[in-house]
Amino acid sequence: MEAIADWFKWLNAAHGINLTIFYDDFDRARFLRGLLTTLWLSVVCIALSVVIGVVGAWVQGSRFRLLRRLVQGYIQFFRNTPPLIQLYFFYFAVGGLLPRVTDAHGALVPPVSNYAWAIISFSFFAGAFNVEIFRAGIEAVPRTTVEAAEALGYSRLKAYIHVVLPLAFRVSLPALNNNLVNLVKTTTLAYAIGVSEMLYAASQIWSEVLNVREMMNVLLIVYVLVVGALVWLMGRWERAMRMPGYGV
Amino acid sequence: MLKTILAGAALALALTSVADAQTLDKIKQRGSIVVGVKNDYKPWGFLDPSGKIVGMEIDxxxxxxxxxxxxxxxxxxxxxxxxxxxxQGRIDLIIATLGDTAQRRTVIGMIEPNYYAGGTNVLAPKSAGLKDWKQLKDRKVCAIQGAYYNRRVTQLYGPELVSFTGIPEVLNALQQGNCIAFVFDNTLIDSTLSSGDPKWANYEMPLVTEDEQPWAIAVPLPELNGPYGEFMKKVSIDWHKTGKIVELEKKWGIKPSPFVAEMHQKHKAM
Incomplete structure (x- = not known):
């Protein structure tokens, strides 16, 4: 550990490549905290957005027109507005209207923190795309298969869970992959409302240490690794779920 | 895979190499000087109702x-x-409430004498009842991304900083109660509080101003001791000598800074 720190100190002294995150405890701690926040935001938002997608796609096939309209409205709202504007809208416009609550220090604070707004906003944003992705998958399930399930006495919900969704999921995976990769990259926007994810941590460091070039490279490499890991996982999952003779 | 990443990194490094031309020649050729200024720092640099940038630093x-x-x-x-x-040469000069620190001196050319000075304090609602910097520990405190005092305040007092890119966002977050205080330059807090805006009637600057830092105008580092840098140094001396900054403080309703008054006295005598 000492040796690594010394080597990076030498690198700065000799070549002017200043990577404080390897030898300054304060900078390293906040960069790692940023990385963890990014991973945590990504995992939570991926899980929530997939749930939203699955539920939304099911509601879209509902018999009630009002429900279908509601989901349609939700998709239009979140798909047709930029995520950064949604984030600002939630945090500054909606957040200001909510009644205040008392926190542990006895101060009046808004009930939803910036972290929570980031999760809500990104989950709904990616969820809107997921609904459409799953709908496409569901429509690819042959009508005859659904009818066969009905003939066996499955209710609409049970048929959805046990027959339609497992098949639709396989068709949807490549598109879902794309959207989830996008979601991980979108989490960087949270820095605009002061969520200390990786870009936020890096920008704090480079504006103090003035090593923009170095930190930009670090950011790029770490994101390539993080997104690479996600793509690899999803690829494995896709292969594990492959059904010979069905779909891709 | 590793090779691709390394190649990408090398490309990124190559693309950001610095262009340096002789700025004075560039200004003459172009017939104009490009100055980087603040537009959210009333009254040093801000937008007037017509959308034009005005303020003391613009003067x-x-x-x-x-x-x-x-x-x-x-x-x-x-x-x-x-x-x-x-x-990068996108601007020729910075006049943007820039604090003069040793670290920054390694990348840009700070013009001496410094033209202004400000310290660190917080803007907080009176109801927060702040009296001591230590009370900020583990509380949410708003800040501006990239301000030099963020690190010092975090290390000394341990607040949870919530930083934004612009001052309007911070003020909005502060008013909504997203943070209990806004750590910032005492000069701006002073002018915000004394603006008479009813929005700030229940706010105060409760702490002792710490860590006074001089502000500098800045030129590209390689030209600090060249003709361009020398020219700007003369300009800065002249501002103090003629009392230009004292005058502008009056014009823009800024509380007279002891630093500026002292510099004026010193240079007037010379």
Whole structure:
């Protein structure tokens, strides 16, 4: 550990490549905290957005027109507005209207923190795309298969869970992959409302240490690794779920 | 895979190499000087109702342009990008409430004598009842991304900083109760509180101002001791000698800074 720190100190002294995150405890701690926040935001938002997608796609096939309209409205709202504007809208416009609550220090604070707004906003944003992705998958399930399930006495919900969704999921995976990769990259926007994810941590460091070039490279490499890991996982999952003779 | 990443990194490094031309020649050729200024720091640099950038620092920029017989072009900058803009040659000069620190001196050319000075304090609602910097521990405190005092305040007092890119966002977050205080330059807090805006009637600057830092105008580092840097140093001396900054403080309703008064006395005598 000492040796690594010394080597990076030498690198700065000799070549002017200043990577404080390897030898300054304060900078390293906040960069790692940023990385963890990014991973945590990504995992939570991926899980929530997939749930939203699955539920939304099911509601879209509902018999009630009002429900279908509601989901349609939700998709239009979140798909047709930029995520950064949604984030600002939630945090500054909606957040200001909510009644205040008392926190542990006895101060009046808004009930939803910036972290929570980031999760809500990104989950709904990616969820809107997921609904459409799953709908496409569901429509690819042959009508005859659904009818066969009905003939066996499955209710609409049970048929959805046990027959339609497992098949639709396989068709949807490549598109879902794309959207989830996008979601991980979108989490960087949270820095605009002061969520200390990786870009936020890096920008704090480079504006103090003035090593923009170095930190930009670090950011790029770490994101390539993080997104690479996600793509690899999803690829494995896709292969594990492959059904010979069905779909891709 | 590793090779691809390394190649990408090398490309990124190559693309950001710095262009340095002789700025004075560039200004003459172009007939204009491009100055990076703040547009959210009332009354140093802010937008008037018509959307034009005005303020004390804009008057200073205009003065520099007049001395060079050049037209003045303003580019709004924020703390987190102004030094990069200067290094890349996108602007010729920074006059943007820039704190003069040893670390920053290694990348840009700080003009001496410094033209202004400000310290660190917080803007907080009176109801927060702040009296001591230590009370900030583990509380949410708003800040501006890239401000030099963020690190010092975090290390000394341990608040949970919530930083934004612009001052309007911070003020909004503060008013909504997203943070209990806004750590910032005492000069701006002073002028915000004394603006008479009813929005700030229940706010105060409760702590002792710490860590006074001089502000500097800045030129590209390689030119600090060249003709351009020397010219700007003379301009800065002249501002103190003639009392230009004292005058501008009055014009823009800024509380007279002891630093400026002292510099004026010192240079007047010379």
């Amino acid at each position: 200073l920029a205009q003065d520099v342009a007049n001395r060079l017989n050049a037209k003045l072009e303003l580019i709004p900058v924020v703390a987190a990008n102004r030094m990069e803009f200067l290094q």
